Amino acid sequence: MRKRLKEIAETVGGKIIGDGNTIITGISGIIEAKKGDIAFVANRKYLHLMEKTKASAILVFPNITNSSRPLIQVENPSLAFSKIISSIGPEPIQFPPSIHPTAVIGENVKLGKNVSIQPYVVIEDNSKIGDHTTLCSGVYIGHYTQIGNNCRIYPYVSIRERIIIGNRVIVHSGTIIGSDGFGFAALRGVHHKIPQIGTVVIEDDVEIGANVTIDRARFDKTWIKKGVKIDNLVQIAHNVVIGENSIIVAQVGISGSTTIGKNVIIAGQAGLIGHITVGDNAVIAGKSGVTKDIPANLHVSGFPAREKGRDMKAYAYISRFPKLLKKIAILEERIKKLEEKTKK
Helix, strand or coil: CCEEHHHHHHHHCCEEECCCCCEECEECCCCCCCCCEEEECCCHHHHHHHHCCCCCEEEECCCCCCCCCCEEECCCHHHHHHHHHHHHCCCCCCCCCEECCCCEECCCCEECCCCEECCCCEECCCCEECCCCEECCCCEECCCCEECCCCEECCCCEECCCCEECCCCEECCCCEEEECCCCEEEECCEEEECCCCCEEEECCCCEECCCCEEECCCCCEEEECCCCEECCCCEECCCCEECCCCEECCCCEECCCCEECCCCEECCCCEECCCCEECCCCEECCCCEECCCECCCCEEECCCCEEHHHHHHHHHHHHCHHHHHHHHHHHHHHHHHHHHHHHC
């Protein structure tokens, strides 16, 4: 890579502050960057690194102007950085349309145009695979399942029976969609399995990370709506609904029949109990324990999860307990001495 900064600005649709003829020979993170690299700052808490970095230029937000280095102002520095990587990085792996001879394809299966079925894929009877969809090695597709157009299902994904998946969906390795919901009825100390006869519906433009589990509904459907992005190692229980464009980060657990609104962010290792509602645009901080409904537009944290400001105050009070206990011990000793003097 060897480009002038003004060429890169044209690629990302940004505005240059400084010398547009600066030569860029590489890309890197703001900390690791060396001379000739272009870096980016997508989080304002890292702005102080701009004067410490060795990068020759930096992608920044539009209102950032002060720097000893040339800048490219863009609306979203992280996205712009991704465009630069795409323009100079290796070509993405492509799977040519074909059906590998080791694939096992059942009866009445409908395959769309230009599908790619890789080695040891199993497609059960009466399933449907859309146009330009790729099923990588070892994928299992259950009976009567439908997968839309332009999807990519990575190795060793299991999509069980009667599941519906939309268009342009990406599912990463090891994920299981449509496993039974966790339903049992106890009678005289014995747990009896409750049949889980519902389905899972995944709408268009969803991306699901590696080793995610999405359970089928007891009745009706578990529903992942358009544009949702799910990180690795997430558990989504039966009859959960996740609204459009929400983000679920790694190791989140969502219990059954919980409804998540639109544009919600649930950070890593948060846990949600069942039968609650999270409103649109809510943010749930990492490791939060959500035990009741969360209104729209609220940022919560802690256990039990509550408005972030309240939780931070509570944590501050708790951190003061050791000092308070020492003060109490000193006061108790003083009181004891005064009581002894009074008795005399």
